Amino acid sequence: MGVEIAFVTSTFTSRSELQSSAEKSIRAAIPSAYNTTDNTKTMKAIDELQKEFDCCGGYNVMDYTNRAPEFPLAVPDSCCPAQTGCTASSAYAKGCGQALLDKFEDHSTGQVAVGITFLALQVLAIGFGWYRLNKGDCENYV
Secondary structure, eight states: OOOHHHHHHHHHHHHHHHHHHHHHHHHHHHHHHHOOOOOOOOHHHHHHHHHHTOOOOOSSSSHHHHHHHTTOOOOOGGSSTSSSSSSSSSSSSHHHHHHHHHHHHHHHHHHHHHHHHHHHHHHHHHHHHHHHHHTTTTTOOO
């Protein structure tokens, strides 16, 4: 029973941590991925993430556009629905941190429901057992 309680509790508490961690990681990876040709694996991974989840940057498109003047970054085409000629105004509004959280919440709702159902069944079984024990119907079973 403790496992179900811990699972349901951790599902609710880890949401903000997931979003924050994803945003920070993506934002930290963007400058090196898009400023050099050495880091094409990271750039491809970020591009795939942005295409898959219809998102842009860790927090939003400003992760690309709001940089120091000496390190300007173009908004990658993976940030836009058209996938070509992407600009800040045509980029997805949602950041990938939020998009990942939304996906997590879509899947976690069912998991929480299953956890609560199992918890309720266990509580009912314990209650029924306690009732039978106190009623005196269990002399033959002990």
